[in-house]
Amino acid sequence: MKPVKVGICGLGTVGSGTVNVLLRNADILASRTGQKLQVAQIAARRPNPSCDTTGIPVTSDIYEVATNPDIDILVELIGGYDVAKKLVLTAIENGKHVVTANKALIAEHGNEIFAAAREKNVVVAYEAGVAGGIPAIKALREGLVGNRINWLAGIINGTGNFILTEMKEKGSPFSEVLKKAQDLGYAEADPTFDVEGIDAAHKLAILAANAFGTPLAFDKTYTQGISQVTPDDLQYAQELGYRIKHLGIARRTEQGVELRVHPTLIPESHLLASVDGVMNSVLIDGDAVGQTLYYGAGAGSEPTASAVVADIADIARLIDAPGAAVPPIAALNGGENVPVLPITDVNAACYLRMRAKDHPGVLMRVTEVLGQHGINIDALLQKESRESDGTADIVLLTHEIKESLLNTALKELEALNDIAGPVAHIRVEHLSG
Structure with missing residues (x-):
């Protein structure tokens, strides 16, 4: 031989x-x-x-x-x-x-x-x-070759997943957990690629090219990191029945392909919600097979x-x-040259967190702004007032809305006198169809 x-x-x-x-x-x-x-x-x-x-x-x-x-x-x-x-x-x-x-x-x-x-x-x-x-590429190219891939979603950066897991379990702020990740060797001295989603966007571009038969489109992938996620966000998400994960999502739509990496609320009951620490997982939805899940060590x-x-x-x-x-x-x-949708054209439900002055009528003004833009509320939390500054957190889950419309509403909310600072905005995915 x-x-x-x-x-x-x-x-x-x-x-x-x-x-x-x-x-x-x-x-x-x-x-x-x-x-x-x-x-x-x-x-x-x-x-x-x-x-x-x-x-x-x-x-x-x-x-x-x-x-x-x-x-x-x-x-x-x-x-x-x-x-x-x-x-x-x-x-x-x-x-x-x-x-x-x-x-x-x-x-x-x-x-x-x-x-x-x-x-x-x-x-x-x-x-x-x-x-x-994880043999995700081989799954797409070989095991699922007979399927039209509808969408895929994955936890594809172990460092970011470790940080979010530690923040949730310990209640520690991002900066503290990042240092721990660096001390353990999970994060580089310059952690930008991991915590700002660039590493995950590289991987998502490759997965999507294999899933949809489209050219590699890293430069068109929407990328948002986890540095703005707070322990409060993780706690409020849990109260609402969700976990926050840093997901890469690729979806085929009639208008084009969505390519996006960002923090995402997913239901606590979903299998991806239990992927913790430095582990990776990829969920793929095909027209013939339905959903298949791949889990394992993402590095090492x-x-x-x-x-x-x-x-x-x-x-x-x-x-x-x-x-x-x-x-x-x-x-x-001879693959398809399908357009990649800008994030402003994506439709998604959303988690909103805003710090409001604890005055009568504030919640009504917030809901009025949302209603004017056709944004329906699915769930609401109003937290206790802080003695330090007299503000309280208002947390909302919206129904699915086009991102461009939501952005306009957020600007109006932030312009209200009773809203202190920017409104936190995290997309919600149920990954069920």
Whole structure:
């Protein structure tokens, strides 16, 4: 059996896990793929004591792997944008299949990369870029291939999910829990990508492209983070029977596709509401199968390596199947060019929290403003007055309303003399149809 030779670029957390899984499970992989997978070369700046590279050629030059004529599959695990893009395009130009865990690279440059791969008839696989070890991409491309996907929703950033979980359970403010997440290694020193939703938006763009057969559209994805969510919001949501989760949502409508990442109230009884800590989960609704739910570790050395190795194994099966190696994005093979809806055109129910002066008639004025814009109230909480400043929180759940109409109403509410400060606004999803 001629081995399929794998070159790994990057020997950090995921790279070392990938080496370990490939070596430890070599016999299993050979029996399942019909191919012997050999780690033939590694490019790394320095050794990693968490994996044994004895007998494997190691170089500090990533492009040496990309141009090595013996390498069949290049695994890009260096992260970042520019260098990673150049590495991947170099590998493709040299006729190599590529596996990557780099969701930012795929979300922002995937359309160009897949076009290059198609010209060279090689595969670029990226399962590990979305939700770590959860096989969400394979579910969409293979298990659910016979379905028209109506919508999907996911908790696809473990750091943000950990922060919201801790805020709810401990009643701690965002800044305090963020520091804890950083101390535990869940959040980076600069946590912007995680807490402001950019990481989740990268992943959602990839999921949506696979679900709907549309081009990657990260630049059109509405993105809102969790830094403005307060412990009060989490408590009030619970009193109303909801949990707040940071969701990525993609939905096909008659007008176009919704792509949005934001804090979201979901019913406490929903399965996604029980996904806590750093775990990830993706819920997919198909016309034939209905709803299917995928849950697991969204990050970590070997959970992510599990997805990397799965992609390597898939490509290995294609090595001796001429013509089978096609880039795995339907949009590059005649997919739909469906418009992405701006957030102002999205319809959603909403949670509103406002701090009001505790005067007679305030609630009536609030409901009058909402009524003038056709916004119906589904539930209401009026909290006790604060002795410190004589204000009280008014919390409302609205029926479904177009975002542009709601924004106009919010401006009018904030202009009322009895409303102190901005009105907090969190969308509500029931994820039932």
